[in-house]
Amino acid sequence: MSLLSVRNLLSVRDLSVGYESPGAVAVPAVKGVSFELAQGEFVGLVGESGSGKSTLGLAITRLAKAPARITGGSILFDGTDIAALSAENLRSQRRGGFAMVPQSGMNSLNPVRTVRDHFYDIFRAHGHVSVHDRLTRARELVGKVELPATVLDRYPGELSGGMRQRATIALALSLEPRLMVFDEPTTALDVLVQQAVMATIRQLQKAENFTAVLISHDLGIVLETTQRVMVMHDGAIVEDAPSRDILLRPQHEYTRMLLSHYGDPRADVVSVPGIESRAPEAGSAATASRPTRSAREGRAALETLVVDGVSKVYPRPRRGEQPVTAVNDVSFSLEPGQSMALVGASGSGKSTIAKLITGVERPTSGSIVFGDLRVDAIRRRDLKRLHREVQMVFQDPYTALNPLHSVEYILTRPVLNYSTLRGADARRRVLELLDTVGLTPVEQFAAKLPHQLSGGQRQRVVIARALASDPQVIIADEPVSMLDVSLRAGVLALLENLRQTFGVSMLYITHDLLSARLVTDQIMVLNRGSVVESGETSSVLRNPRDEYTIRLLDAVPNPGRADVA
Amino acid sequence: MNFVLKKVGLLLLTLWAAITLNFLLPRLMPGSPADAAIAKLAQSGPVSASVQAAIKAQLGVPTGNIWEQYVSYLGNLAHFDFGVSFTFFPQSVSSLISAALPWTIVLVGVVTIVSFVCGTLLGVLAAWKRGTWLDTLPTVGGAFVSGFPYFWTALLLLFFLGYVAGLFPRSGAYGATVTPNFSIEFFGDALYHSILPALTILITSLGGWVLGMRNNMINTLGEDYVTFAEANGLKPKTVALRYAARNALLPNLTAFGLALGAVVGGSLLVERVFNYPGLGYLLYNAVTNQDYPLMQALFLMITVSVLLANFIVDILYGALDPRTRR
Known part of the structure; x- marks a missing residue:
């Protein structure tokens, strides 16, 4: 066990998280999940809504708040069980430890503080950057996420969604974390912006060599980005395999179902379960063979x-x-x-x-x-x-x-x-x-x-x-x-x-x-x-x-x- | 800067509109105070022309066309000349108001601010320690006492603390034996007299602020930026005050502006119960005695104070919330 924890940055054993409400039976959201993360690994955590992936992400960064409660198991981060840490120990562990880029990161910035204040708050809380160096450090960090230094003087409301998400990532990075959890980091963003932000995340992970977890509902993004994928369904990890294997040799039925809903819109024939492929030439034919008026008892569209x-x-x-x-x-x-x-x-x-x-x-x-x-x-x-x-x-x-x-x-x-x-x-x-x-x-x-x-x-x-x-x-x-x-x-x-x-x-x-x-x-x-x-x-x-x-x-x-x- | 100038412009415009309305409204009403007085006299016998003229002169029936009246009204306003009170004849309205204003401003104004500050802090604490006794006590207690009508609270305090226990004076702003001057003795006595009315206002208004702030704060505590601040390991005090409370405060400021504006007119019943010589008491007298010049001046005061309070809150909003500064 000691050998394992040296090699692995994070090892989660039998972790269960439930949502408790007074006078009712706790609803389990994560059911006895175990996995290991090696130093420098980029792992995807995929599942649909309600699969427990976000709850798991919050639990391994110790951000799960009431009514969610860790009901069993352990989370060993670099050998210490963070599930049992006291509040103040936990707080100081967050520098050089585990960071989180939260879901819908668009709202993760305090609307009444400038981006600069956000950085300074973090530096002040941990004291790892002196007052003398903090401006230089903040500039350097926003540079890493490809933002101009001028954003430091902006309020969150003055930034676009993509810029806000980048600023959020830079803030999480300022903790010099060894583990970074990205919870749906690009979901609320526009397609083109999403692509650019994901590219930045990939580059950062390579350059800084932190261990990363990407939580997403989108298997496509995860497979594009990560080396290993864990598929979550109904509170359990149903498949945990290298990305290539997930793509080429999916074992679990649920993984196969998720994969079947992807397709390349450029392909000659495209289909997903439930919708037949449209043959390339069928386009005009479908229009021509539209139902006649009588077929719809006079209800068919008549006007252009x-x-x-x-x-x-x-x-x-x-x-x-x-x-x-x-x-x-x-x-x-x-x-x-x-x-x-x-x-x-x-x-x-x-x-x-x-x-x-x-x-x-x-x-x-x-x-x-x-x-x-x-x-x-x-x-x-x-x-x-x-x-x-x-x-x-x-x-x-x-x-x-x-x-x-x-x-x-x-x-x-x-x-x-x-x-x-x-x-x-x-x-x-x-x-x-x-x-x-x-x-x-x-x-x-x-x-x-x-x-x-x-x-x-x-x-x-x-x-x-x-x-x-x-x-x-x-x-x-x-x-x-x-x-x-x-x-x-x-x-x-x-x-x-x-x-x-x-x-x-x-x-x-x-x-x-x-x-x-x-x-x-x-x-x-x-x-x-x-x-x-x-x-x-x-x-x-x-x-x-x-x-x-x-x-x-x-x-x-x-x-x-x-x-x- | 641009933002402040814009707000100042808006303030001046609304001030002008309020002043003008205050001028127009009495003139749109049928009859005049002089007509009413003459009609009253006429019930007990014929009123001679000289008496009518005397009444009209005394009650200041305006001469000249409406524009001349408007100009002279504005001129009088500039000199704070609101005419002469009927009730306290021959004292001028402005001297009555300037005598009553400090009492109200100090008593109600200070208590309103203290109540807002304390209530907000208690609300922050309650939300931050949600589910503990620090939450339950202020929340349940606040909901309980804020349900009391304030004149009833005033009567209860007056009866138990003033009459039965005899701890505090029951009436007035200072004792009969002291003379108003800048001595420690006078200030001490004034403070002693203000405790019961202040307590009344505090008790009845505090609960609202606690509840409002607690609920706003609970909402902001669920915001992503609070979770993110915790994820970044900020100190709990920073998260509670600069992230959660700072944002939760904003909607409450509007309510605070209204409360501040109501300081001048809203203490009527409390001042009446304690015979406190403030503006509320003056307004009560003006209304019961149909003292038109005094009423008109007081209404204008109330309007202007609401406008000023809102102006202050607008500026405060701008300082606290960058989104409004556009």
């Missing part, structure tokens, strides 16, 4: 949405700044029954286009026509007609449903609002909607409140709500980005299925090129409000011509790339 030369300019945010052009001269038409992807990084104007089409905002110039409605200059009384035909599915299913109302109530509102059905007929329609989105048994789901549903089930309710008015067009704004990988395919398959059976048109807004490839025929790539490339999804993604499209494609986490690394 025409967006012509639309721009949206927001007034300058502050004096002395330039007005913001969110959308710049965008034109396209969404044919009945067609599905089109609108892709781009955050700030590219995709969500603004959704707001313009739904009449929430008005374009500065250009026209949007749907049937006989001029959406760009719509009048109040026509809005209801527009919303009957054009419905939204929102990004975050956790905030899109009123937590106080039952599913039945949530779905009954639009049915009463947009149809003449009343009483028992309306109820029958609600149950039918639930059946359509696959929430069965329908009676049971109708009675539930949103918090009793999982993320995927909530998103199905959101989709059912959008279908209640029998719309011709559905605008899905990142409908799966908040969901676990294994649930994404189901929701995407549902959207695709609805389009095929009911003939609704779909505008699919996303930054995720793989899902765009799976469920759309046409694609438009947006960069800073302008369309840089458009065409058939399969041909654009297989043979991208614009540099920005290529960068987006390169940023897609790809387990296969671990081979190259």
Whole structure:
């Protein structure tokens, strides 16, 4: 045992963590987990939400707070059991010991203190950098994460998400840690920024040679980055193997399931479980063979949405700044029954286009026509007609449903609002909607409140709500980005299925090129409000011509790339 | 700097609006104090023209058109000339106010600040030691006493501490035997007289600050930056004060601004119960005696003090929260 602890920086034995609440049985989140980390190793910890990976990450850095409690086992860091350390010992151990870059690092900085103050607070707490050297040291540290020294005088609110995350990493680095735990360090960031921050983390780990743990729900990122991967499921580590083996010879069924949801959007044939591959040539065919009107009992989309030369300019945010052009001269038409992807990084104007089409905002110039409605200059009384035909599915299913109302109530509102059905007929329609989105048994789901549903089930309710008015067009704004990988395919398959059976048109807004490839025929790539490339999804993604499209494609986490690394 | 200038500009604008409204409102009301007085007299018999003229002259019925009135009103304001009180005739309104103002400012102002500071500190402590007796005692106690109506608390204190136990004087701001001057004896006596009213205000306001701060603090303790500060091994005191409390304080400042603004007008019942010669007592007298000039001046004082308090809090906000400084 003593031999082991010399070689290994961290050894976790039989660790269990439970969430305790008074008067109830403790809920175990981590169940008897054991693993070792060798000095200088970069290990990934992968799992879906609720797998216990974050709880484990907090436990091994001794940050687990009530109601979470370590219920058993030991955490040997360099030979000492940190699970048993006193508070003050633990605090001083944090320098030269274990550091943590927390989840959604965007909020890890105190909004009322400058970045410099954050560094000085740490130096003061541990006394490892003298007052004389602290400015030089702080500059050096922000330099390491590729930030200019001027950020030291900034408040967190004045930095972009990527810069904040880099500052957070620099702060954790200032502790001169031997072990660094990154808990979903890039989840809230834009794809391109995410890629750059991950590159910095990889470089730092090589240069500083600290031991690192990368906690993530994204197997792609983890395989790209780490040497070894631990897969966590339901509180236990189900597979622990070198990254290459995980990729090429996954042993556990759960690992295989996670892997199966990755794919290269550039490949000739792409498929994930539940969604059949779209043959490269099928794009136009699918549009041509859309259901006839009778097939949908008169409910199929009939009208084309025409967006012509639309721009949206927001007034300058502050004096002395330039007005913001969110959308710049965008034109396209969404044919009945067609599905089109609108892709781009955050700030590219995709969500603004959704707001313009739904009449929430008005374009500065250009026209949007749907049937006989001029959406760009719509009048109040026509809005209801527009919303009957054009419905939204929102990004975050956790905030899109009123937590106080039952599913039945949530779905009954639009049915009463947009149809003449009343009483028992309306109820029958609600149950039918639930059946359509696959929430069965329908009676049971109708009675539930949103918090009793999982993320995927909530998103199905959101989709059912959008279908209640029998719309011709559905605008899905990142409908799966908040969901676990294994649930994404189901929701995407549902959207695709609805389009095929009911003939609704779909505008699919996303930054995720793989899902765009799976469920759309046409694609438009947006960069800073302008369309840089458009065409058939399969041909654009297989043979991208614009540099920005290529960068987006390169940023897609790809387990296969671990081979190259 | 730009931020402060902007706030000063806003303050001046709202001040002007308040002053102008104070000028317009009485003129929009039908009738005048003189009409009311004449009508009252008329019930007991005919009022001669000379008596009517005398009443109008005494009550200062304005002459000239509205613009001239407005200009002379502004001129009078600049000299703090609010006219003559009806109730305390022939004392001027400004002399009454300047006599009452120090008592209120010192008593209510100081107690409000002390209450805010103590309540906030207790709230921080309660949240930091959540679940221990340091949490339970201030939280439950605060919720309990803040439910008391303050005039009732005043009566209880007056009865038990003032009357039954006889520990404290029951009325007034200083004893009948001392003369107001800058002597230690006078200050000691004034302090002695202020204890019961101060205690009343403290007891009834403290709980609110404790609860508000505790709840804000518990929210900020769950923020990522607090976890991150702990992960970086900062000292517990730094985490509690500079990270959690500092941010938890911000929403409470707004409430503090309102409380500070209410100092001038809000102590009415306490001052009434203890016969304390402050602005609240003066306002009570003005309202019960329909003393229009005094009321108008006091309302203006209250408005201006609310505006000033909010201005101070705005500036404080700017100093404490970089996000508002834009």
